[in-house]
Every structure is written in structure tokens, then in C-alpha cells.
Amino acid sequence: MSQKPSIPKGTRDFGAVEMARRNYIFDTIKEVFTLYGFSQIETPAMENISTLMGKYGEEGDKLLFRVQNSGEKAALAPEKGLRYDLTVPFARYVVQHREEISFPFKRFQIQPVWRADRPQKGRYREFYQCDVDVIGNDSLVSELELIQIVEEVYRRLGIRVCLHLNNRKVLAGIAEVIGAPDRMMDITVAIDKLDKIGLEAVNGELQERGLNAEQVAALQPILQLSGTTAEKLTALRGILRESETGLKGIEELEEVFRLVESQKSKVESGLSIELDLCLARGLNYYTGAIFEVKALDAQIGSITGGGRYDNLTGIFGMPGVSGVGISFGADRIYDVLTELNLFPESLQSHTRVLFTTFGQDELLMALRWAKALREAGIPTEVYPEPTKMKRQMSYADQKHIPYVAIIGGDELAQEKVMLKNMTTGEQQLISQEQLIATIQ
Amino acid sequence: MSQKPSIPKGTRDFGAVEMARRNYIFDTIKEVFTLYGFSQIETPAMENISTLMGKYGEEGDKLLFRVQNSGEKAALAPEKGLRYDLTVPFARYVVQHREEISFPFKRFQIQPVWRADRPQKGRYREFYQCDVDVIGNDSLVSELELIQIVEEVYRRLGIRVCLHLNNRKVLAGIAEVIGAPDRMMDITVAIDKLDKIGLEAVNGELQERGLNAEQVAALQPILQLSGTTAEKLTALRGILRESETGLKGIEELEEVFRLVESQKSKVESGLSIELDLCLARGLNYYTGAIFEVKALDAQIGSITGGGRYDNLTGIFGMPGVSGVGISFGADRIYDVLTELNLFPESLQSHTRVLFTTFGQDELLMALRWAKALREAGIPTEVYPEPTKMKRQMSYADQKHIPYVAIIGGDELAQEKVMLKNMTTGEQQLISQEQLIATIQ
Numbered sequence: 001m002s003q004k005p006s007i008p009k010g011t012r013d014f015g016a017v018e019m020a021r022r023n024y025i026f027d028t029i030k031e032v033f034t035l036y037g038f039s040q041i042e043t044p045a046m047e048n049i050s051t052l053m054g055k056y057g058e059e060g061d062k063l064l065f066r067v068q069n070s071g072e073k074a075a076l077a078p079e080k081g082l083r084y085d086l087t088v089p090f091a092r093y094v095v096q097h098r099e100e101i102s103f104p105f106k107r108f109q110i111q112p113v114w115r116a117d118r119p120q121k122g123r124y125r126e127f128y129q130c131d132v133d134v135i136g137n138d139s140l141v142s143e144l145e146l147i148q149i150v151e152e153v154y155r156r157l158g159i160r161v162c163l164h165l166n167n168r169k170v171l172a173g174i175a176e177v178i179g180a181p182d183r184m185m186d187i188t189v190a191i192d193k194l195d196k197i198g199l200e201a202v203n204g205e206l207q208e209r210g211l212n213a214e215q216v217a218a219l220q221p222i223l224q225l226s227g228t229t230a231e232k233l234t235a236l237r238g239i240l241r242e243s244e245t246g247l248k249g250i251e252e253l254e255e256v257f258r259l260v261e262s263q264k265s266k267v268e269s270g271l272s273i274e275l276d277l278c279l280a281r282g283l284n285y286y287t288g289a290i291f292e293v294k295a296l297d298a299q300i301g302s303i304t305g306g307g308r309y310d311n312l313t314g315i316f317g318m319p320g321v322s323g324v325g326i327s328f329g330a331d332r333i334y335d336v337l338t339e340l341n342l343f344p345e346s347l348q349s350h351t352r353v354l355f356t357t358f359g360q361d362e363l364l365m366a367l368r369w370a371k372a373l374r375e376a377g378i379p380t381e382v383y384p385e386p387t388k389m390k391r392q393m394s395y396a397d398q399k400h401i402p403y404v405a406i407i408g409g410d411e412l413a414q415e416k417v418m419l420k421n422m423t424t425g426e427q428q429l430i431s432q433e434q435l436i437a438t439i440q
Numbered sequence: 441m442s443q444k445p446s447i448p449k450g451t452r453d454f455g456a457v458e459m460a461r462r463n464y465i466f467d468t469i470k471e472v473f474t475l476y477g478f479s480q481i482e483t484p485a486m487e488n489i490s491t492l493m494g495k496y497g498e499e500g501d502k503l504l505f506r507v508q509n510s511g512e513k514a515a516l517a518p519e520k521g522l523r524y525d526l527t528v529p530f531a532r533y534v535v536q537h538r539e540e541i542s543f544p545f546k547r548f549q550i551q552p553v554w555r556a557d558r559p560q561k562g563r564y565r566e567f568y569q570c571d572v573d574v575i576g577n578d579s580l581v582s583e584l585e586l587i588q589i590v591e592e593v594y595r596r597l598g599i600r601v602c603l604h605l606n607n608r609k610v611l612a613g614i615a616e617v618i619g620a621p622d623r624m625m626d627i628t629v630a631i632d633k634l635d636k637i638g639l640e641a642v643n644g645e646l647q648e649r650g651l652n653a654e655q656v657a658a659l660q661p662i663l664q665l666s667g668t669t670a671e672k673l674t675a676l677r678g679i680l681r682e683s684e685t686g687l688k689g690i691e692e693l694e695e696v697f698r699l700v701e702s703q704k705s706k707v708e709s710g711l712s713i714e715l716d717l718c719l720a721r722g723l724n725y726y727t728g729a730i731f732e733v734k735a736l737d738a739q740i741g742s743i744t745g746g747g748r749y750d751n752l753t754g755i756f757g758m759p760g761v762s763g764v765g766i767s768f769g770a771d772r773i774y775d776v777l778t779e780l781n782l783f784p785e786s787l788q789s790h791t792r793v794l795f796t797t798f799g800q801d802e803l804l805m806a807l808r809w810a811k812a813l814r815e816a817g818i819p820t821e822v823y824p825e826p827t828k829m830k831r832q833m834s835y836a837d838q839k840h841i842p843y844v845a846i847i848g849g850d851e852l853a854q855e856k857v858m859l860k861n862m863t864t865g866e867q868q869l870i871s872q873e874q875l876i877a878t879i880q
Contacts, residue, residue, distance in 0.1 A: 005532045005756045008486050008520050013533055015540065016479030016547070023480070035814045037791040037821030039456030040463070044566050045485060045522075045552065046448050046505075062510055065486075067522070069556040070504040080448050082485075082507070092445045093453055100455065102838035104824060107456070112485065116509035126484050139824035141803065148811070262804050263811060316445045351477040363581065364702050371588070371703060374475045381477030384544060384579035398542035 010117070010125030016399075020347040022128075025157070025333050026110055029130050032152045033108040036145055038132055041107050043089040045114075049079035055088045055315065063115045065125075082114040086131040086327075087312070094135055095316040103136030122331065133325030135312070140252060142324050143289050143308070144259040150293055150304055151271040153328065158342045160296040161303070164276035167253050168286045168307070170236065173246015177239060178218035180211055187211070188280035191223070195278060199223060222277060229257065229275045236277070252288060272296075285309045291326055298336045304328050348400035352439050355382040355405045355417070356392035362407040369405070369417065369432055376436050396422060403439060450557070450565030456839075460787040462568075465597070465773050466550055469570050472592045473548040476585055478572055481547050483529040485554075489519035495528045495755065503555045522554040526571040526767075527752070534575055535756040543576030562771065573765030575752070580692060582764050583729045583748070584699040590733055590744055591711040593768065598782045600736040601743070604716035607693050608726045608747070610676065613686015617679060618658040620651055627651070628720035631663070635718060639663060662717060669697065669715045676717070692728060712736075725749045731766055738776045744768050788840035792879050795822040795845045795857075796832035802847040809845070809857065809872055816876050836862060843879060 007013060014022060030040070046067050053061055065082040083089050086109045094105065110130045117123055132149065134142040147163060154161045171191075175184040186209040190202050197205075202223070206216050222239060225232050233250055240246030253275065260273060281290045288308030295303055306326030313321045337343050353373060355366035366382045373380040381401070383392045396404045405417040411429070419435060420427045430438065447453060454462060470480070486507050493501055505522040523529050526549045534545065550570045557563055572589065574582040587603060594601045611631075615624040626649040630642050637645075642663070646656050662679060665672050673690055680686030693715065700713060721730050728748030735743055746766030753761045777783050793813060795806035806822045813820040821841070823832045829846075836844045845857040851869070859875060860867045870878065 003757070005491055005536050006488065007484055007491075007532075007536075008488055008518065011484035011486060013484070013537065014482040015537065016481060019480045019482060034790045035817070035819050037794075037819055039790065040459045041456060042454040042459060044447055044451035044453070045554070046451055046566065048446065048448055051445055051447075064510040066508045066510055068506045068508065070502055070506055070521070078448065081510070092447075096445050096447075097453065097455065102835050104835075106821070114485070126486065134824070137824055141807070141822065141824040144807070145822075145824075152814075259807075263807055317443070350474050350479065354477075367581065367584070367699075367703055374592075377475070379475050379477055381546070382581065382585075384574070384577055384581040384585075395542050395544075 008125070010119030010123075012124060012126070017348060020350065021337070021343050022330065022334065024343065024347055025330055025337070026128075026130065028156050029153055029328055030108070030110065032149055032156065033132050035152070036106075036149055038106040038108045038134075041093065041109055042111060043083070043086075043093055043109070045082055045112075046080045047083055047089055047092065049081045051092050051316075052081045052084060052088060056084055060084060063117055065114045065116055083111075084115055085113050086111060086129045087325075090131065090133060091312045092316055094321070095313050095318045098318060101136075104134050104142070105136050106132075106134045108132040122335070124331070128330045130328040130330055131325055132327075133323055135323030135325075136321055138288075138308075138310075138322040140255050140259060140289075143256050144263065146291070146306070146324065146326050147256075147260060147271075147273065148263070150291075150326070154271065154293075157333070157337065159303075159333070159336055159340070161271060161293050162296055163271060163273045164279045164292045164294065165253065165256065165273055166276050166279040166290050167249040168288055168290060169245045169249025169252065170240070170277070171249075171280060173240040173243035173249055174219070174222055176243040176246060178211075178215045180215050183209070183211060185284055187219070189282065191278050192280035192282060194223065225277055232275055232277070249288075256289060281305060281307060283307075285312055287311070288322075289324065295336045298339050300332055300336055300339075302329070303332045303336060349402070351379045351381050351399065351401045353378065353380050353403045353405050353435075354392070354396045354399075354401045355380070355407060356389065356396075357383065357386045357407050358389070359386050359409070359412075362386065362409070362412050365412055365415075366405075366407050369435070372432055373436060373439070376440065378436065378439050405435065448565070450559030450563075452564060452566070457788060460790065461774065461777070461783050462770065464783065464787055465770055465777070466568075466570065468596050469593055469768055470548070470550065472589055472596065473572050475592070476546070476589055478546045478548045478574075481533065481549055482551060483523070483526075483533055483549070485522055485552075486520045487523055487529055487532065489521045491532050491756075492521045492524060492528060496524055500524060503557055505554045505556055523551075524555055525553050526551060526569045527765075528755075530571065530573060531752045532756055534761070535753050535758045538758060541576075544574050544582070545576050546572075546574050548572040562775070564771070568770045570768040570770055571765060572767075573763055575763030575765075576761055578728075578748075578750075578762040580695050580699060580729075583696050584703065586731070586746070586764065586766050587696075587700060587711075587713065588703070590731075590766070594711065594733075597773070597777065599743075599773070599776055599780070601711060601733050602736055603711060603713045604719045604732045604734065605693065605696065605713055606716050606719040606730050607689040608728055608730060609685045609689025609692065610680070610717070611689075611720060613680040613683035613689055614659070614662055616683040616686060618651075618655045620655050623649070623651060625724055627659070629722065631718050632720035632722060634663065665717055672715055672717070689728075696729060721745060721747060723747075725752055727751070728762075729764065735776045738779050740772055740776055740779075742769070743772045743776060789842070791819045791821050791839065791841045793818065793820050793843045793845050793875075794832070794836045794839075794841045795820070795847060796829065796836075797823065797826045797847050798829070799826050799849070799852075802826065802849075802852050805852055805855075806845075806847050809875070812872055813876060813879070816880065818876065818879050845875065 067080040112126050112128050171188050172184050175181050175187050190205045194202050286307040287310040290307035292302045293304035308324040310322045357363045357366045370380045370382045404420045411417050416429050507520040552566050552568050554566050611628050612624050615621050615627050630645045634642050726747040727750040730747035732742045733744035748764035750762045797803045797806045810820045810822045844860045851857050856869050
């Protein structure tokens with residue numbers, strides 16, 4: 001047992017400062033979700049294995065963690081698995097609780113998920129997802145509100161972002177007009193890589209996936225569309241004129257842009273929205289708008305993404321319920337805030353003052369003062385025993401506590417403390433009232 | 441797939457109102473922990489099975505959930521388990537991160553734990569623990585601060601409680617003086633049941649556990665001690681005069697009572713503290729103070745408990761580190777607040793206003809107004825499509841939204857809304873400014 005203990009690979013401990021920073025992200029997101037009327041729910045870490053299997057493709061099934069009771073024989077134990085994402089448990093929740101829910105149901109969920117992926121830089125076996133969805137109506141006002149949420153979250157965090165917008169119906173229309181209507185997923189999976197592997201490789205992949213030269217050629221004008229959003233949409237309307245689905249997709253895109261325009265802030269928000277026909281997103285349940293958000297000042301890929309789905313709950317026997325949702329990637333947002341040095345300084349320490357003492361009576365006085373400060377809402381610590389000054393100061397230092405209140409014999413006699421500002425080194429002898437005023 | 445989906449037995453979904461109430465408990469606890477300078481940490485849901493096994497006794501080992509990768513052969517997969525509590529992961533964390541931690545280390549942790557217990561009323565296979573600990577010093581000031589935290593948490597929640605206090609050294613001293621020094625755990629386990637099964641049954645159990653009649657007789661004065669705390673302590677000091685450990689325990693108890701007395705609030709706190717010699721607590725790692733908190737106005741057992749331990753990290757190769765901690769039972773606190781009807785009314789809905797509309801232009805106006813309200817910090821919803829009044833009102837009703845702002849043609853023309861107070865039924869035609877003022 002004298003070997004240093006460790007944790008399973010791909011998992012993490014979060015220490016005090018890391019947690020304060022993570023909570024800053026989660027709290028910001030939660031506050032904005034709440035402003036828009038979304039309610040938090042939670043589902044259990046374990047789901048019945050039948051709820052999870054077959055929902056994430058063959059590859060996904062292999063990444064499920066299975067859970068077994070220690071005391072039971074494997075064969076007898078009911079099969080359970082750790083949730084792989086928040087989307088399938090949400091669909092299960094909606095179907096299971098359909099009678100209690102008032103639709104449209106606006107929920108958010110911030111919980112960890114588990115995947116038995118090969119651990120690597122930035123990929124973990126346990127990580128948090130922050131999902132927000134509206135389910136039970138197909139109004140594009142929900143798309144607008146999700147865009148506004150993205151705008152507000154990143155405005156509060158101070159990250160400049162670009163929101164990429166596309167529509168699956170447009171992608172379906174494209175597959176239709178190039179004569180490969182059953183190949184939408186192949187086409188979208190290939191197009192999805194345009195940013196990463198370039199046009200030539202995408203064309204190669206399209207042919208490998210069974211499109212003929214003519215079909216690949218027909219795709220080229222679309223892959224190379226340029227100009228303003230309005231120009232692109234006009235060009236696309238021409239290309240897709242024979243596809244009812246494609247035209248519906250264009251209409252939806254136009255309506256979303258119109259709604260966004262109608263609600264434009266006078267305040268500069270830092271959000272730019274871009275029509276991105278190369279955006280496909282891998283998941284096959286999307287049927288309408290799809291979103292992806294990228295930080296403008298960091299090279300890190302998508303930090304938020306999502307889209308509209310028309311039949312998520314169908315897999316659990318409740319068909320035809322439309323919804324739309326997005327997911328914020330907490331780990332990546334954390335990395336962006338770190339890279340751009342955007343975390344507030346105050347997250348280094350919640351504690352504002354440490355009382356240091358050199359005797360029993362001084363300690364009792366410190367405890368009384370600490371109580372008064374806490375009653376004034378100031379997070380306060382008392383070093384729990386009179387000991388060497390150096391040790392008490394280094395505790396304050398390591399915890400990044402901004403003020404130390406020193407109580408020696410003189411201070412005790414005068415009912416005052418010597419307050420040291422740990423940043424400037426300045427010291428002043430002050431009363432309790434002055435102390436509270438200074439800290440606040 | 442048309443069968444209604446379900447979740448594993450012993451697990452729970454938490455809907456919107458339940459989550460708001462749970463968050464109210466967690467947030468209250470977190471705020472108080474933070475006021476006292478405790479920092480939040482998190483550890484992974486999965487630990488190496490070697491970290492968990494043998495820490496909870498034979499019975500505990502059987503209740504561990506084991507985790508396996510789907511894709512790997514059982515025999516090849518590294519063994520992992522879901523955490524059973526937050527104490528062992530905390531000990532593992534302290535040892536693993538000893539170099540980065542500044543001691544005394546004041547941490548709190550609020551996360552779910554999993555036990556393959558037989559599910560029954562009030563006992564779940566997944567439930568949250570809220571633990572707060574100071575580790576790395578043996579000053580009784582930490583006991584005082586935990587007592588103050590208990591006082592403040594329950595003051596804020598409005599629950600009147602009694603804190604039961606005892607000391608394991610006193611229990612060890614008792615075992616010593618009745619001539620059964622190696623029987624402390626047998627004696628404490630039996631004494632622990634005094635409240636539940638009564639004196640006679642405890643005496644029977646003591647004999648079953650191997651104490652002779654003389655030893656059981658020697659215990660009687662202790663089991664029946666009465667009077668004030670000071671009287672009890674004096675009597676006990678006589679009984680334990682031959683036991684160094686026992687006397688040390690009495691000294692610690694007296695010092696804790698003295699510290700509490702020295703910090704007494706002028707404000708009535710609702711916390712009473714009682715010396716309870718029958719309090720033993722089951723866990724065998726406690727070595728000093730032990731606490732248990734009971735609600736005065738609800739019959740539900742202990743809602744908070746904990747104690748001092750001198751060697752928690754010893755199992756991971758770091759001996760001699762003293763600490764003290766308590767754990768708040770969120771599920772039981774939830775039940776007490778429900779039974780006593782103490783949850784704030786406002787937790788029914790975060791959303792303060794719902795805009796209802798009857799046309800496209802009205803909807804656009806509602807979206808603009810909603811934006812202004814959100815900028816003023818007011819959680820606001822817009823019913824996402826113009827539809828029947830009845831449907832929109834019933835949405836507000838079911839979500840317990842206190843105000844509905846109705847926009848019809850007249851309101852649109854006048855740039856006003858008809859605000860309906862959903863509690864009183866009152867309606868008034870008001871401007872945006874008035875609306876914001878009314879809601880705030």
C-alpha cells in the first residue's frame with residue numbers, strides 16, 4: 001500500500017482552482033439558460049443497457065462502460081451501462097415522463113458522461129456535457145433563442161466566436177439534385193471534412209463512398225459557393241430548384257437569419273453568424289438547422305454545437321416530436337479561457353481574509369472577528385492554531401488569499417488588527433468596521 | 441421498442457421543480473462552506489478497484505459496482521469501480537496530491553456515490569453526498585468551525601436541529617475501565633443502537649458480543665448518565681479516572697464546549713448542542729470528536745454526521761495525518777424541508793414572465809421585450825408560436841410562472857402589454873418600463 005495511489009486512465013481529479021474555474025463556466029452557462037426559461041433536470045449515471053445499445057452506431061456500442069454489482073453473478077445481474085451522452089437519456093426521460101411534462105419542454109442538463117475511448121490529449125473517459133434543448137414544437141423561434149444563448153454565454157465569458165449555421169434539409173436537397181438521394185449521409189460525412197482535409201481529398205472520399213464522377217462534378221459548385229449569405233442562398237435556391245426538401249431548408253435558413261436580424265442588439269455582441277454549407281455534423285438524427293460555434297482567437301475546433309431533430313424520441317416509441325438543442329463543450333471552453341487568459345483573477349481564491357494569531361486569546365478574538373466578517377458575507381479563514389508567522393503567511397500565499405489580518409498582543413489589547421494587503425505588501429492597523437469596509 | 445422506457449431500480453430522474461429544490465439545498469450548503477474558506481474539489485466517478493476494496497468491510501465490498509469496458513474482455517480490462525462514498529476518494533486524493541496541497545487542507549465535495557444496496561424507501565443506489573473536511577491539523581478550532589457550519593446551514597434552511605456530540609476517546613476509555621479494552625467497537629456498535637432498540641436489548645447484544653455480566657453491569661452507570669452537560673462530564677471524569685485516553689477525550693469535549701461558548705451569537709440560532717454518550721457512529725476510522733445532527737421537528741434520524749479521524753490516509757501510505765469532517769445528507773434534508781413545508785415558493789419556477797402572442801408581428805415584439813427583460817436580469821419566456829390563448833395560458837399555469845404578458849393587436853399598436861398576475865388574476869396594461877419595475 002505504500003505505492004502512491006492513482007486514478008483510472010482518462011479520468012481526472014479537479015483541485016480547488018480548477019474547480020472554481022469550471023464552476024465559473026458552468027454557473028455562467030446555467031444563469032443564461034435560466035434567463036431564457038430553461039429548467040435543469042438530472043438523470044442517473046446508469047441507464048439500462050437496452051436504453052443505450054444501438055443508439056451510437058457500432059463504434060459507440062464498443063465505447064459503453066458496463067456496470068455490474070460486485071455481489072451478483074454476471075449472468076444474473078440486470079444489465080446496466082454508464083451514460084454515453086445526455087441526448088439519449090434526455091429522449092428516454094421525455095418519453096418516460098411525457099404525462100408530467102408541459103410541452104414545449106425547455107430543459108438543460110449538466111452532468112458527466114463516460115466513454116471507453118482511448119485516452120489522449122484533450123480526450124477523456126469521463127467528461128461533462130452541458131446540453132440545452134427545446135422539445136415539442138417546430139417554431140424557428142427556438143433556433144433564435146439558442147443563438148441568443150450562444151451570444152450571451154460567450155459575451156459573458158469574453159470569448160469572441162463565430163456561429164456556423166447550416167440546414168440538413170439543404171444537404172438532403174443537394175443529395176437529391178445530384179442524383180444520389182440515398183447518399184446524404186455519405187455526402188455530409190465527406191463534406192464535414194472539407195475544413196480538415198481539403199477539397200481534393202473530399203472529392204476522393206466521395207468517390208470511394210460510391211458517388212460517380214458526374215455526381216462529384218455536380219457537387220463542385222456547391223462546395224465552392226462564395227459571396228455574402230444572401231448571395232449564397234440565392235445561388236443555392238437556383239441549384240436546388242427541383243428539390244422540395246432543399247427549398248424548405250433554404251426557407252428555414254432565411255427565416256432564422258431574418259429572426260436574428262429582427263432582434264439585433266444595439267450593443268456589439270462579438271457574435272458573427274455565418275452560413276456554412278460545409279457544416280454537416282456527424283450525428284444522423286439531425287433533420288433541420290445545424291450549428292457549430294468556433295472561437296475566433298483560439299485554434300481549437302468547435303466549442304458548441306447542435307441542431308434540430310424531428311424524431312429523437314421515436315427510438316423509445318414516441319414518434320414525431322420535433323426538438324432542437326445545443327451542447328457546450330466545457331473542457332474546450334476551459335482551454336480557450338486558459339489560452340486567452342480570460343479567467344477572472346478572483347477565482348484563485350474565494351477566501352478574502354486569513355486571520356493569523358500567536359496565542360490562545362488572540363485566536364479567540366480572531367474567531368469572533370471571523371464570525372462578524374462571515375455575517376457580512378465575506379469568506380474568511382482563521383489559521384486554526386497559533387504557530388510560526390512564516391507558516392501562517394505561506395498558507396495565505398499558497399492559497400492566494402488577498403488579505404491577512406494579524407493579531408498579536410498589541411492588536412488584542414487595542415481590539416484592532418494589522419491588515420496586510422498580500423499584493424502590495426501594505427499594512428495598516430484597523431478596527432473591525434474598517435476591516436469589513438476595506439474588504440468589501 | 442414501444443414499451444415505456446425505464447431506469448435501473450434504485451436510481452432516480454430529477455425533474456425541474458425537484459432539481460430547483462435540490463439546488464437550493466446544495467447552493468445553501470456550498471455558500472456556507474465557502475464563507476468558512478473551504479474549497480470544492482471533484483474526483484472521478486470511477487476509482488481503481490484496489491482503491492475501494494477492503495475499505496468498507498466485507499459487507500461494503502459486496503455493495504461496490506464494478507465497471508467494465510464493453511469492448512474489452514473482462515479478464516483483460518483494468519479493474520474499476522464506482523465510488524462508494526467521498527471519504528476514501530478524498531483520502532486517495534490527499535495522498536496522491538500531497539505535494540500540491542497546502543495543509544491544513546479545507547475541502548468540500550458534492551458528488552453522487554453508488555451502492556448496490558437493496559433499494560427501499562429512502563435508500564437509493566445512486567445518491568449525493570456533501571462532505572466537508574479539514575485535514576492536516578488537530579486543532580479543535582476545526583471542530584468549532586464545523587459546528588458553526590451546521591448552525592449556519594440549518595439557520596438558512598430554517599430547520600431547527602440538535603447537534604449530538606461525543607468523543608471516541610471517551611468510548612475507548614469506557615471499554616478500558618470496564619476491563620474490555622479490545623471491545624471498543626463491539627461496545628460502540630451496541631451503544632449506537634440504544635436509541636433504536638432500548639437499554640435491555642443493548643445489554644443483550646453486549647452479552648452476545650462476548651462481554652461478561654460484570655462488564656455489562658459496569659457499563660450501566662454510563663448508559664444511564666443524566667443531568668446537565670457539566671454534570672455528565674464530571675461524573676464521567678470520575679468513572680474514567682484510570683484511563684488516560686478517556687480523560688483526554690473528556691478534555692477534548694470540554695474544550696469544544698468552551699470554544700462554542702466563547703463564540704456564542706447574540707442572535708438566536710436554533711442550534712442546541714448536546715453531549716450524547718450513546719452516540720458512537722458505525723465507521724471505525726473515527727478517533728476523536730463525533731457528531732450527529734437531528735431535526736427537532738421531523739422524525740427522520742440523522743441528517744448530518746461526522747467526526748475526527750487520525751489516520752484516514754494511512755491506508756494509502758501516508759500515516760499520522762489528523763482530520764475532521766462532516767457529511768450533509770441531501771436526501772434527508774430534502775424530506776425534512778418537504779415535510780415541514782419550508783421550500784421557498786419561488787422554487788416552483790425560475791421564469792418570472794411568459795409572453796403570449798397571437799400573430800407574427802406580436803411575436804417579434806414579444807421577442808424584443810423578452811430581450812430587454814433578460815438584460816434586466818429577469819428570467820423570461822416567449823411562447824414560441826402564436827397559438828390558442830388557452831394553450832399558452834395552461835403552459836404558464838403548469839410551469840407555475842407568476843406573470844403572463846399578453847400581446848394582441850391593441851397592445852402591439854400601443855407598444856404596451858396586458859400583464860396578468862397569475863396568482864390574483866389581476867390585469868393591467870403597462871409599458872416596458874413599468875413591466876420591468878413590477879417584476880423586479
